[in-house]
Amino acid sequence: MNIFSEVKEHLTTRQVAESYGLHIRRNGTACCPFHDDRHPSMKVDQNYHCFACGVGGDVIDYTARMYGLSQYDAAKKLIEDFGLPIHTEAMSGEEKERLRREKEERIRIIQIKKRFSRWCEETIELLKDALIQIEYSGELLYGKPPDVIFSKDYAMMLHAEPIINYWLDILCMGSEQEKKELFMQGRKEVEQIAGNVRKWSRCLMERCRESA
């Protein structure tokens, strides 16, 4: 069965014409909307026919004439307007589009999850490195003059140590939710502080070399 006959199975012209605003008398006659009709010349039931101007046809034809649509577009309009359970090509097109979007979204989510777990692994290494650098910097300071020991670089490193430990705790032992929050909100700060530790330890090494 094609969509035309399916639509016609669900709807009468009378039902549709009325719902699209045609006043139909009890005896099934109406003033024809397709010519200047003063006295009801149109008979409307399953189909319609105007005895004055001669137009007539089925519910799809009525809708097409009323809205200046093709027969196919009129059938689609009826399916939409009356919520008919009829599958049209246009709908399957929409369906295809919906499925395509869903698939894209699934791929996107998988990629984000991959990126997230890669980030967790890399960040654990990054932060461990930072802690090692801080520890190594501390060892470097043995026997160094006070101006090196009290340098701003080393103070900054010590200052950063607790937060680095805190992040490592989250990444190694925290809940998925805590890790995600760190990934979403703390990513930049983590990288920045790890980068700073590298910079500070380089500066400190330089000063140690100079003072030696």
Ligand SMILES: [Zn+2]
């Ligand atoms: Zn007419």
